Amino acid sequence: MPELFVLIPGRTARQGTTLNEGKFTAGYVEETSTVLMCPDDMKRLGLTPGDRVRLRNEQGEVELACQAAKDGELQPGLLFLPYGDASSRLMGGETHGTGMPTSKGFEVELERVV
Amino acid sequence: MAATELKIVSNATCTFCGCVCDDMELTVEGNHITKAKNACVLGKAWFLNHHIEERPIATIHGQPASLDDALEAAARILANARYPIVYGLSDTTCEAQRVAVAIADRIGGCVDTTTSVCHGPSGMAFQGVGEVTCTLGEVKNRADLVLFWGSNPAESHPRHWSRYSTMPKGLFVPNGRKDRTVVLVDVRRSKSAPAADIFLQIKPRKDFEALWALRALVKGVEPEASIEEETGLSLEQLRDLAHRMKTCKFGVLFFGMGLSMTRGKHLNVEAALALARDLNEFTRFYAKPMRGHGNVTGADNVVSWSTGYPFGVNLGRGYPRFNPGEFTTADTLARGEADAALIIASDPMGNFSQPAREHLASIPYVALDPKETATTRGATVAFTTATYGINTPGTVYRMDDVPIPLRPAFESPYPSDEQILSALERRIRELQQHRANGAGH
Numbered sequence: 001m002p003e004l005f006v007l008i009p010g011r012t013a014r015q016g017t018t019l020n021e022g023k024f025t026a027g028y029v030e031e032t033s034t035v036l037m038c039p040d041d042m043k044r045l046g047l048t049p050g051d052r053v054r055l056r057n058e059q060g061e062v063e064l065a066c067q068a069a070k071d072g073e074l075q076p077g078l079l080f081l082p083y084g085d086a087s088s089r090l091m092g093g094e095t096h097g098t099g100m101p102t103s104k105g106f107e108v109e110l111e112r113v114v
Numbered sequence: 115m116a117a118t119e120l121k122i123v124s125n126a127t128c129t130f131c132g133c134v135c136d137d138m139e140l141t142v143e144g145n146h147i148t149k150a151k152n153a154c155v156l157g158k159a160w161f162l163n164h165h166i167e168e169r170p171i172a173t174i175h176g177q178p179a180s181l182d183d184a185l186e187a188a189a190r191i192l193a194n195a196r197y198p199i200v201y202g203l204s205d206t207t208c209e210a211q212r213v214a215v216a217i218a219d220r221i222g223g224c225v226d227t228t229t230s231v232c233h234g235p236s237g238m239a240f241q242g243v244g245e246v247t248c249t250l251g252e253v254k255n256r257a258d259l260v261l262f263w264g265s266n267p268a269e270s271h272p273r274h275w276s277r278y279s280t281m282p283k284g285l286f287v288p289n290g291r292k293d294r295t296v297v298l299v300d301v302r303r304s305k306s307a308p309a310a311d312i313f314l315q316i317k318p319r320k321d322f323e324a325l326w327a328l329r330a331l332v333k334g335v336e337p338e339a340s341i342e343e344e345t346g347l348s349l350e351q352l353r354d355l356a357h358r359m360k361t362c363k364f365g366v367l368f369f370g371m372g373l374s375m376t377r378g379k380h381l382n383v384e385a386a387l388a389l390a391r392d393l394n395e396f397t398r399f400y401a402k403p404m405r406g407h408g409n410v411t412g413a414d415n416v417v418s419w420s421t422g423y424p425f426g427v428n429l430g431r432g433y434p435r436f437n438p439g440e441f442t443t444a445d446t447l448a449r450g451e452a453d454a455a456l457i458i459a460s461d462p463m464g465n466f467s468q469p470a471r472e473h474l475a476s477i478p479y480v481a482l483d484p485k486e487t488a489t490t491r492g493a494t495v496a497f498t499t500a501t502y503g504i505n506t507p508g509t510v511y512r513m514d515d516v517p518i519p520l521r522p523a524f525e526s527p528y529p530s531d532e533q534i535l536s537a538l539e540r541r542i543r544e545l546q547q548h549r550a551n552g553a554g555h
């Protein structure tokens with residue numbers, strides 16, 4: 001059963017350093033396709049680090065590896081994903097008259113890829 | 115063979131992030147920077163990974179082309195378009211930005227920058243509330259309370275703290291970090307949290323509520339107890355923060371994209387700006403955006419002084435009109451309106467929404483970038499350009515609107531953005547004159 005989470009895409013130091021090496025390098029691709037979760041959520045869903053999960057909303061869906069966030073970094077129900085192709089695929093085109101699509105703190109369904 | 119020439123470039127400028135640190139000492143061996151003293155991890159990655167790549171100077175439909183052929187093809191695409199857009203500009207010099215605005219004017223298109231998808235909502239909020247502003251130099255010398263809200267400087271602006279805002283010793287804060295209180299408000303306990311004195315973990319999408327409650331507290335109005343459940347912050351924490359803000363000597367609130375990209379957007383930023391404004395009844399208080407790309411602040415300045423508005427400007431009627439949501443690139447693409455594009459130093463094919471990317475892929479567009487990106491790969495005409503700051507001189511604006519000159523490390527075999535854009539503008543003008551004279555298409 002997919003569960004609803006709030007996704008926060010953002011910058012990380014590694015996303016920034018590997019960006020300079022190139023957006024097609026293994027480091028950048030790996031960093032921007034790994035989603036961080038609260039360890040409690042992972043335990044509850046029976047996920048272990050490195051497991052594949054599917055994130056989906058009305059914009060699209062992506063499959064990513066998941067990793068546990070550091071203790072206290074993310075509250076239950078939150079996901080963090082470094083900016084990149086995957087986070088953009090989940091972002092809508094609607095900007096509500098601002099020019100800015102809602103790019104942080106939007107809802108996605110998460111389920112394990114079997 | 116002579117040994118590669120070795121030179122030291124001092125006071126060079128890093129343009130990777132909005133901190134625009136201009137104290138770099140670069141060791142340059144031929145076409146490589148081998149050391150970047152004073153740079154942070156991002157700055158080092160920026161300088162040390164910069165090689166002259168063996169790429170064609172230009173491509174047309176992905177095939178190597180001469181500069182002249184590419185300029186001709188690009189000029190025709192833009193001159194023939196009915197609703198062209200010019201976009202990007204945050205990673206190039208002010209001199210190049212200025213020519214890009216001129217092109218948009220000439221072809222009667224929209225000019226928009228990556229501001230619209232980072233702090234565009236902040237730009238709207240500045241118009242609504244106004245900006246109580248100061249430079250980072252003033253922060254360094256005076257600030258005794260420094261707040262970061264929805265921003266993670268440890269990873270996105272690594273030297274902000276050490277160079278400008280929290281660590282340095284200043285005129286009125288002689289003991290540096292010891293004389294300052296640093297507060298971080300974020301939904302995530304990010305890598306910046308351990309370095310702050312106070313960390314407040316707020317519930318996602320509750321920034322507006324928390325900022326509004328702080329405004330109330332500053333004015334001596336007690337918010338309802340439900341604010342605790344609503345924001346995840348206790349009244350105790352909010353009261354303490356409001357008290358610190360009112361009683362500091364010089365406070366500054368740096369806000370990041372946690373405010374501008376989250377639902378509420380410009381309203382979140384308006385709340386932060388209004389709070390800073392209110393606090394000036396009691397003390398000196400400022401609010402500044404944490405700007406991302408090296409010259410995104412320059413883009414706002416250049417577009418503002420040339421059109422009167424900072425981003426999302428349409429020049430189709432011969433005079434500038436500003437309307438975020440209408441003339442901004444995320445919209446003109448996602449709604450399928452633009453029929454041609456000129457993309458400078460940015461990668462919308464890599465970071466825009468899916469409907470926007472699909473539309474861009476379906477129209478003819480011209481891209482300028484030093485590196486290969488998803489955008490240059492899909493471009494009808496792509497130009498390889500020299501990297502600003504590393505290969506080309508010029509001006510960039512630091513995030514606090516202070517202009518900083520660039521000192522390039524070595525020459526690139528590729529032309530600068532400014533050179534390509536100037537040639538393009540000339541050619542477009544010729545085509546238009548030709549057409550006006552009735553000499554065909």
Ligand code: SF4
Nearest residue numbers: 128131134135157273
């Ligand atoms: S803080 Fe920003 S400008 Fe300064 S060295 Fe690091 S990346 Fe460059």
